[in-house]
Amino acid sequence: MTMELRRLDASAWETWYRALEWAFGGLWEAPEERALWRELTEFDRSLALWDDDRLVGAISAFSLGLSVPGGAVVPTAGVTMVGVAATHRRQGILRRLMSRTLADAREAGEPLAALTASEAGIYGRFGYGLATRGLSVDIDTARVTVRVPPGTDGIRLRDAEPTAVLDRCEALYARLVRGRPGMLERRPGWEKVPLLDPPQEREGASELRAVLAERDGELVGYARYALKPDWAEGGLPDGTVLVRDLDVVEPAAYAALLRFFVGTDLMTTVSLRHRPEDDALLYLVSDVRRCRPRLGDRLFLRPVDVGAALAARTYATDVDVVLDVADDFCPWNEGRWRLSGGPQGAVCERTGDAAELAVDVRALSAAYLGGPSLSGPAAAGLAGELRPGALAATATAFSSPFAPWLPHGF
Incomplete structure (x- = not known):
């Protein structure tokens, strides 16, 4: 053929x-x-x-x-x-x-390639690893209350049409991007993606709305959502608040928005999808079990250029290790690389020095954003220690204080 x-x-x-x-x-x-x-x-x-x-x-x-x-x-x-x-x-x-x-x-x-997978089993053979996961919850509004931190009552909420406040919301989103690994810089045209709301795909829900959280006139948070009304036997209200986006720059704003959704009339469930794995919601609700939390795969990642990718990020602790990388799909990445760096920056270059940690590219891919530890892939045979202590030191250096998060697909 x-x-x-x-x-x-x-x-x-x-x-x-x-x-x-x-x-x-x-x-x-x-x-x-x-x-x-x-x-x-x-x-x-x-x-x-x-x-x-x-x-x-x-x-x-x-x-x-x-x-x-x-x-x-x-x-x-x-x-x-x-x-x-x-x-x-x-x-x-x-x-x-x-x-x-x-x-x-x-x-x-x-330096990097990334994708979201319709079938998660496909892309490992091309060197991709699962780098971020997303948290989904369905909050039972009859049994869950929201703990509000100091200052929450100073937040003013205002309903808005999403396109009318898009510029303000995008400016707030842009403030967040560099603070958490895995977020996408929204380049021109991409600001339209979160506003997609085709009527034929609403499945009984309302049109998309926005709610702004302001403190003294300054935007400190926003959410986009829809309402899906429903009625149980006997005429009891049984609707769902479908929260699509929720971005904030202070804890009180999150609490104020979440309290607003939980208190919405005729709604018995608040549904949020693809939240960060360490989302503040888990600590604001009174009963996590009544929120039915579950995790799903989100972003699959791989280095296109191992040296450039590892040099592009910083590390939680000082690290100096020679990696022996296996990458049969992108053979230009294979071989020994010395990674030297720390919280202020890093370099990663080819070396002839003896390898200290053997690592499959899939393990690097999964650990790159600081989510899963390298110790997990090592336990699965995707990394092997060639110098005592190399694995623990490298895994610690790769860690991130914030769980990586992909806010929307592409």
Whole structure:
């Protein structure tokens, strides 16, 4: 079989995107959603694989900025829109698409590549590791109260139309990006993503609304949400508050917003999805069990350039270790690297010195943002100590005081 891999031409976008929709179940997305993703598509970073006149494979990448420990925003290939026609499975197409995309990212000088996975089992073979997880809760408003820290009563809440207050909310979001690893710098056009609200996808919920938390006129927090009314047997109200975004710059603002949602009339559940693993909510509610917390995978990450990636972040403690990296999918990363650094910065360069810690790229990928410790991958055989004490010292240095968090997909 002869197939041709080409850059995506703008005239073929509809064909390309429809092939992706088929790969994800065949349903047409709402026109508003399709229009936004077409606007954000980077055609020079999008690939289409053609079998004669039929498009059988697709992949794209966004030029993203991802926050890392220490506060730097690192250029990152946001791998996305990946699909292979059902008729062409098991023919190495995905491997070919991913290989070309990572090679392009390397040429563009991007130290990292990241993606969110529809099927979590696919991407480990390409060197990706699970770097962030998301917390989901469903708060029982009849049995849960909100503990409010000092100053909460000084917060003024104001309802608003989301587009009318977008600039203020985006300015607050931008203040948060460098303070927590895993957050996306919202570059031009991306501010529209959190506002997507196609009526055909609301499933009985209201239109999206915003609520602002202000202190003396200054914005200190905001949330975007919808209401989904429902009624139980006997006419009892049984609605749900669907909280989409909630960003704050002080604890009292979070408490004020959460108290507002829990006290909403006719609603018996407050649902939040994809929150940070260490979210303040867990410490503001009176009964965590009545919130049914659970964790799910979010961001999968891998270094495109091990040296540049490890030098781009800071480390919790001083570290000086020679890593022997195994990376069969991006062989340019393989070999020995000396990582030297600490809280003020780091360098990572090729070395001929004896290795002290053998590490599979998947282990580096998972630990890079400071979430899972390297000790976990080591216990699974993805890292091995070649010098006594090297694992504990390196794992400690890689840690972050804040759990990494991906606020929205791409």
